[in-house]
Amino acid sequence: MVVTDTRNSTPIRTWARGNRDLPGRLLDRIVGWFVTDRHADHGLAVMRIASGSFLLGWLLVNLPIASRIWGPGSAYWQPYRGNLGYKFPFDLLQQAGSGFFWLWYVVTIALVVAFVLGWRTRIVTPLLFIAYTALNGQNTPISDGGNYFIRIMLIYLILVDVSRRWSLDSRRRAKKSSPETQTGSVLHNIGLCLVVAQICIVYLEAGLYKVQGTLWQNGTAVYYPLQSEAYGVFPPLADFMTHWTFPVVIATYVTVLAQIAFPFLLFNKITRRIALIVLLGMHVSIAIAMGLPFFSGIMASADAVLVSGATWIAIVTWLRTTLTGNRAAQAIGVRVTAMRRRSGKKSAGADGSDSAADGGRTAESSTVDSESEFPVADDTDNSTQSADDSATSDSDVTSDGVDAWSDPAETAEGSASSVPADEQNLVDAAATAQKTPRGRRRAGGAASTIRKK
């Protein structure tokens, strides 16, 4: 039994004595967070794909009038934009002719496509930032909050490994077993912190400005833009939405409260989900009722980084199950597999090789492969280094090999013992998702369909 002398001791002193190493432990924890893994990689992949898709849509929608609003036709803005501080290379379009402008525009579209697909993003992301910013700088007044937001985000995403999941880069890395460096992980996590901080700043400050406004205070603010010509895209819908006082007041107050409270609601899992759902609802409403789909879409895309990897894997698993688990998809899968098998036999016969793995596949296993459209073969090998190993060398990896495109259930079998704890949670969640009745129907469905045949 330990006897403590309490004569010269207060609870605070006792606590302080027992936690002398707290600053050191805290520092270790912070450093460990930055070093051991590249966090929110699934959320960042969703953000990359979604915001890139909105950006692509925006460029395509404006294609017919691009020359007028950003190209030579925007020269009327020169007295104004020449003073905004866009220097080389962001001012390259200001005096450009139409040929150079269209080349720039097409290259920008190509960069966005590469960004969405996650192809060479370490190079593509900074180039996209330059291309997009120069374009945007031609006519800043015409930009909305989404344009500003994605421009800032692209700067932060230069630091981030945005293609770690669900990308062409991740497939290539899986084949090459490219190691992940500690420095890369540190930069990735700092970039992630910047992205999250920027999201919080946007919502918090939008809310802080709103509480200062009389019309936001009296609960009628959302009525006004909806009744304007510029933002009341569907006048009958706007009239319906603003007909009764109660929904107008509720919508106004919920908007203000959700925006101000957003950064604080992130600290708890439940409140974070509530906040994200409320804001998603707000963005959808703005997109439809106010005719701002690209603004809302880009803002909502960034919120994806705040959704856990487990949730994204579960969502993707559910989507794939839904899309590939129906009879039509299975029938297509069987046909494709049969065609592949026939062509495989032909080529095997032609070169004289005898591949048991390819040539001897059963119909069942082939059907499962057809669901895994993206290769899963090599990825598990790349994830065999443990978290402890990764700390011993700059060139060690932290489980890059678990290819995001791979079937989560297969990944769980193939590499469960080799992935870090966080990754294991994601894999467990995905495996759980796979055990749902729908998942079982999918796994066995292919076989039963074939047996019936």
Next chain:
Amino acid sequence: MAKPRIHRLPAVVLTIVGLLAAGHIGATLAFTGPNTPLKESLQPTLNSYFRGPLDQGWSLFAPAPYSKDEYMVVRACLSEYDVCAGGADAGAELTPWRNVTEDEFAEIDYNIFADRGARQSKVMHGRFWSAASNLTGEQQTTAEGNHIDGEPVFGVDLYSSEAEETYSSSQLSNLRRYQRLEDSAVGLGSLYMYEDYGDDVTLVEVRMLREAVPPFSKRHDPSAELSQSWLNIGWRPATEFDEEVYAAWS
């Protein structure tokens, strides 16, 4: 669990980039936030740091929500320069007023995927109105007058030493900003007039109209009168552009 060991290079990167990132976020918070003594104390450094690619603002329909319709209306004089200078009394051929914003908005109706061309004159209105509102009453009256001889609107080149002696630095800043936006607005108005009347356009006149949305309490009253306010740019020579600009607008 073994303590993660960080190597020298990542440690240096974490320290330096981490501090820069924290500083940047702090600056963003100050720059984009409501006016505070802290924000004022950091000026003009904050403004210069956030110029260009880092520029941002997140008030988003606040503190006052968008509660008016903003229009830009334009007309042109199609006669010879000297005839236009004499006005309608001298036989100048004047076009009817064209509400270019109204024309642009036609694309927005029932279409959430309208292109940005539908908002060109609206955003011009917003920028111009803000700049013109910062002028003194006397300066506004001067700006609303006709200046068709190509001489500076305010009687002095705003980038000359004479202007620096005449005006205080804040006044000069306001005047320069106004002049940039007036030139842009006249340029946009000229392009719309060229689109309609071709090379005959000699002078243009631009007016900005604001019409308030009915107050919430009168939303069911169709007879509610909407308040209007105007800002005018008097007659100015039509802006001339390169051929490629006209080609983009043709």
